[in-house]
Amino acid sequence: MADPKPTTQAEGDDAGVTPRAMKVAATLARKGGDEFVKPGKLVEVRFVKGQSLSLAASRLLALMILTAGADAWQEVTHKLRKADIRRGHKGNERIVDTLEELHRTLFAEDDKSWRGNRATKRFSLIQASWEEVEEQGRETGWIEWEFTPDARRLIQESQSYAVMNRQAVLGFRSAYSLKLYEEGALRLHRRQPVWKVDMVGLRAALGIEPEKYKDFAQLRRKVLTVAKAEIDQLAHFTVEWDEIRQGRAVVEIVFRFAPKDAPAQLQTVDELAKHSAGRRARRDDSVEAIVEDENAVPHEKVEALLAQASASLAAPDRKPRGKFESFPSGSLRYGGPEFYEIGRLHGGGWDVDQIADSFRSEMGERLRLLRGIKLERSWTGYCQSFFSRRGRPS
Secondary structure (H helix, E strand, O other), X not given: OOOOOOOOOOOOOOOOOOOHHHHHHHHHHHXXXXXXXXXXXXXXXXXXXXXXXXXXXXXXXXXXXXXXXXXXXXXXXXXXXXXXXXXXXXXXXXXXXXXXXHHHOOEEEEEEOOOOOEEEEEEOOEEEEEEOOOOOOOOOOEEEEEEOHHHHHHHHHOOOEEEEEXXXXXXXXXHHHHHHHHHXXXXXXXXXXXXXXXXXXXXXXXXXXXXXXXXXXXHHHHHHHHHHHHHHHHXXXXXXXXXXXXXXXXEEEEEEEEXXXXXXXXXXXXXXXXXXXXXXXXXXXXXXXXXXXXXXXXHHHHHHHHHHHXXXXXXXXXXXXXXXXXXXXXXXXXXXXXXXXXXXXXXXXXXXXXXXXXXXXXXXXXXXXXXXXXXXHHHHHHXXXXXXXXXXXX
């Protein structure tokens, strides 16, 4: 195993200044939830023609960025347990293959040659990695890695970032869905929910190999439709697209990303908490419906009774309240510091109590039934949606 290198300052005019994306990454890490930051330039970096990452490698790269957190731009080694990569698989052989795939995959960006002419620069994101050798059949162990100087430079230069959810990243079953999810999360944070891209750019961004899906009807069915279904189910936003044609050929795609409202956010939180088995059936509405007894108490009445009971048992805000135990009825500045911090981080500069009033009004009685991680995620998604819909306050 390699000894971690001492932290060094990155080169450039901003050397020694922590990038904005890394400051947000540190804040999210202190929160301890499922959200993490991917710097914008890492989202937008394109694959070299003919190369792409598999779903397993894309997930591993996301986990690496999540684990590195606010130190991703520093010249240090990062560590990750193999058990956090396997996700239920007993063996570690897939980890080796995925690591080597990350080493092999090249990315590209526009640059200048030594003569000042336009040039394409090719580089990888992982400089070196170490994998603990298993002994005596043990399934424990760690991997270490270093990002390349080019990867660290892109992180440092990023002025924007995508806030992504770990459970959503691990829930996608298509590498194309994951890439489009990253693009949407980045553009929603920039308040630029429209992405217009030609077919060459789309293939480069999503890593669609040149020989695959040459017919657009195939690409629509195998890539775009699948990605939309997964994103609409697992992300905090939805995606639609328009096809721009010249004659009969599709030459450009215009994607539109829209944040979900509070009820849809809650459904997404519920879905992410469920086991992935049956997810496609739930998405396609092919799960067997349960026939209700006509003499049973109506669902709405049961909800109202539960809400009434919860309200009568809930402690007033002035009494001790567990973290994310319930949504405060008064000002978040004094009655809910954990909620106030989320509103400050994701509300785009709007008054947090104003967002809270809107949240209470939209959720109604359902808000009394939320607690813990579901309440936290629903509030976070609403703050992001509030900001995306209204922009920054004047």
